[in-house]
Structure formats: C-alpha cells, structure tokens
Amino acid sequence: MTTIDLTEFATLWFTDAVPVRMLWQGRRWRVSDRPTEPEGLYWGTHAPDFAAWRFQATDDAGVSRVFDVIRPNGAPHWTVAHVYD
Numbered sequence: 001m002t003t004i005d006l007t008e009f010a011t012l013w014f015t016d017a018v019p020v021r022m023l024w025q026g027r028r029w030r031v032s033d034r035p036t037e038p039e040g041l042y043w044g045t046h047a048p049d050f051a052a053w054r055f056q057a058t059d060d061a062g063v064s065r066v067f068d069v070i071r072p073n074g075a076p077h078w079t080v081a082h083v084y085d
Contacts, residue, residue: 008025008080009077009078009079009080010067010069010078010079010080011077011078012053012069019031019035019053019055019069022057022067022069024067024080027060028059028060029057029058029059029067030057030058030059031055031057032056032057032064033056034055035053035055036053036054036055037052037053037054038052038053038054038068049073050070050071050072051073052068052069052070052071052081053067053068053069054066054067054068055067055069065084065085066084067080067082067083067084068080068081068082068083069081
C-alpha cells in the first residue's frame with residue numbers, strides 16, 4: 001500500500017452516482033471493477049463527514065491499481081488517500 005499526501009487531488013466522473021473514470025497525476029484511469037464504499041476508512045463510531053470510494057482502475061498503459069478516494073463534505077474536489085499496487 002502506498003499512502004499519498006492528502007493534497008493529491010483527483011477528478012472523478014460518475015455514471016448513476018458511481019465512479020467510472022478518474023484523472024490523477026496527469027494520467028487517465030478507467031474504473032475496471034465494481035466500486036465500493038470502503039468500511040476501513042470509517043474510523044470511530046460516528047458517521048463519516050466525507051464521501052469515500054474504493055475501486056480498481058486501469059490506465060491507458062494497462063497498469064491496474066486499487067484506489068481509496070475521499071471528499072470531505074462540502075469540498076469541491078476528491079483526494080486520493082491510498083493506492084494499492
């Protein structure tokens with residue numbers, strides 16, 4: 001697992017409220033497996049005050065990784081929180 005500096009913003013595109021594409025670090029990624037809402041990001045006993053997704057994505061070169069992305073409530077951008085090689 002690679003932990004990313006939480007200033008690493010990503011742009012996500014959605015279909016039916018589910019992520020399908022992402023632009024991150026100048027690379028285009030296509031969501032290549034069913035996205036889930038990652039329970040492991042919900043530390044504590046209270047409902048999170050951010051939205052979160054975990055998904056596998058594949059870039060144009062065929063490299064696949066699993067991403068955890070989060071967006072604090074009210075924030076205009078998504079942040080890549082973790083990348084799993």
